[in-house]
Amino acid sequence: MPAIKTQRNGSKKQVIIGKAARLFREKGFAATSMRDLAEEVGVEAASLYNHIQSKAEILQDICFRTANLLTSHLEKIEHSQQTAIEKIKAILSFHIQQMLNNYEEVQVADREWRHLTEPYLSNFKTQRRAYRQRLANIIEEGIRKRHIKPIDTSTAVLIMLHAVSGIESWHRSTERISAEQLEDNMLIILVEGLKI
Amino acid sequence: MPAIKTQRNGSKKQVIIGKAARLFREKGFAATSMRDLAEEVGVEAASLYNHIQSKAEILQDICFRTANLLTSHLEKIEHSQQTAIEKIKAILSFHIQQMLNNYEEVQVADREWRHLTEPYLSNFKTQRRAYRQRLANIIEEGIRKRHIKPIDTSTAVLIMLHAVSGIESWHRSTERISAEQLEDNMLIILVEGLKI
DNA sequence: CCTACCGATCGGTAGG
DNA sequence: CCTACCGATCGGTAGG
Structure with a gap:
């Protein structure tokens, strides 16, 4: 069921991007680590890479x-x-x-x-x-x-x-x-x- | 001769700060490394710390x-x-x-x-x-x-x-x-x- | 989604 | 002002 999988990935990806926007605005892109973002999302840093490429x-x-x-x-x-x-x-x-x-x-x-x-x-x-x-x-x-x-x-x-x-x-x-x-x-x- | 020493440190410090301003503006503070700055100034990174504290x-x-x-x-x-x-x-x-x-x-x-x-x-x-x-x-x-x-x-x-x-x-x-x-x-x- | 881990790079210090 | 080096942290991967 690729359609549903895409949908699921899409929505989780949007959550990640939304949290990232908040952090990037607050601290800047370079000063925000993937571990900061992971904590905000509520997963381990490595897990982010199931939803985003980089x-x-x-x-x-x-x-x-x-x-x-x-x-x-x-x-x-x-x-x-x-x-x-x-x-x-x-x-x-x-x-x-x-x-x-x-x-x-x-x-x-x-x-x-x-x-x-x-x-x-x-x-x-x-x-x-x-x-x-x-x-x-x-x-x-x-x-x-x-x-x-x-x-x-x-x-x-x-x-x-x-x-x-x-x-x-x-x-x-x-x-x-x-x-x-x-x-x-x-x-x-x-x-x-x-x-x- | 502390007066002269201060003067010298002061002027070299100003050179460093000027170069730093250029880099911080171009790439942002967080994305500029002390090694980037050292290269711009023309010394090794460790040498910067003779003129600035951090x-x-x-x-x-x-x-x-x-x-x-x-x-x-x-x-x-x-x-x-x-x-x-x-x-x-x-x-x-x-x-x-x-x-x-x-x-x-x-x-x-x-x-x-x-x-x-x-x-x-x-x-x-x-x-x-x-x-x-x-x-x-x-x-x-x-x-x-x-x-x-x-x-x-x-x-x-x-x-x-x-x-x-x-x-x-x-x-x-x-x-x-x-x-x-x-x-x-x-x-x-x-x-x-x-x-x- | 996690544990475990990689090589690279970071700001900064010791010692000369 | 340099060489040599430190512990910490980075983005990202392997494997399950």
């Missing part, structure tokens, strides 16, 4: 799942009929939602991708560069149509993406505002300044 | 030097007679300058401080929290005087600081704009949206 594979799964999620959402927005400002708001809103609901994996993908090995490292960097370029193109479109100030698009992209990835600090803050308020405030600060 | 001490030096630099600049700005908007611009401008001129140490302090051990870890977190609070207070002052939109101050601080720390990507980009243009653009995007 420590590197876990990082690959986390990084590319996140990258693909963001890329495919960007694709949808690109093909919509919204104005540039609306598109940017939709993209940032999606980033914020991902950060709030799935922040461990998103942050690991954002911070620990440097530990990917080739050819995954190059693939990831290429996908990342393409994503930023496409976001810059949307801003460029807004500038051409005079909805957005004539700023440097690369700088704007850089600010937006890094600002969003900073939500971590908020996430663990004691004096929290609601997720809705957070999103509203971020969009005001990041987008209103762009408008003409 | 790997941990190098990270402490980098993190607190950067933290103290930013804190003491903030102090100056706080006591000046500028408006809140001007103060924020001055602080961000200083961050951007530090990032451009000294980005390796600044980035290590920003990204690798999690690897500090106690009591340094707690000290660093406290200093960091205080810095953000004082920046938030300046924004709060601007809101009270109706120079700044009534946004959530913690969110604004979070966005600003993370946006600035994202300059790394730009620094290694091929299609660069000038440092001046970068700073102008960042201040427009980050500050203009705040104004009423």
Whole structure:
């Protein structure tokens, strides 16, 4: 019954990856040992290898799942009929939602991708560069149509993406505002300044 | 001649810390070995210990030097007679300058401080929290005087600081704009949206 | 899923 | 500043 076996392996693998994301975010990829991960999962370190191939594979799964999620959402927005400002708001809103609901994996993908090995490292960097370029193109479109100030698009992209990835600090803050308020405030600060 | 000896040790120690900052930024603190660092410096690993006490001490030096630099600049700005908007611009401008001129140490302090051990870890977190609070207070002052939109101050601080720390990507980009243009653009995007 | 274990590498020390 | 070396820990495998 290979179908059931795959299913079982798949679900246990996802548990392992989820726990790994938590540890990688807390301590970093390099400082997290397979024995740390095993303890978190509740098995011996050797047993992890019945479900995953290597420590590197876990990082690959986390990084590319996140990258693909963001890329495919960007694709949808690109093909919509919204104005540039609306598109940017939709993209940032999606980033914020991902950060709030799935922040461990998103942050690991954002911070620990440097530990990917080739050819995954190059693939990831290429996908990342393409994503930023496409976001810059949307801003460029807004500038051409005079909805957005004539700023440097690369700088704007850089600010937006890094600002969003900073939500971590908020996430663990004691004096929290609601997720809705957070999103509203971020969009005001990041987008209103762009408008003409 | 203890004065000369201290001077010599001091300068060689600074060389080691500088090389370490480069490696810690590239590969992360945990993934950088003392043998990697020794090779970069041009000595055997054991010889490093004539100049530094431990790997941990190098990270402490980098993190607190950067933290103290930013804190003491903030102090100056706080006591000046500028408006809140001007103060924020001055602080961000200083961050951007530090990032451009000294980005390796600044980035290590920003990204690798999690690897500090106690009591340094707690000290660093406290200093960091205080810095953000004082920046938030300046924004709060601007809101009270109706120079700044009534946004959530913690969110604004979070966005600003993370946006600035994202300059790394730009620094290694091929299609660069000038440092001046970068700073102008960042201040427009980050500050203009705040104004009423 | 476990016990037992591998070679490699780690941060750091002794002694000169 | 080097050679020689330490105990600890790493990612991963063999075999059951």
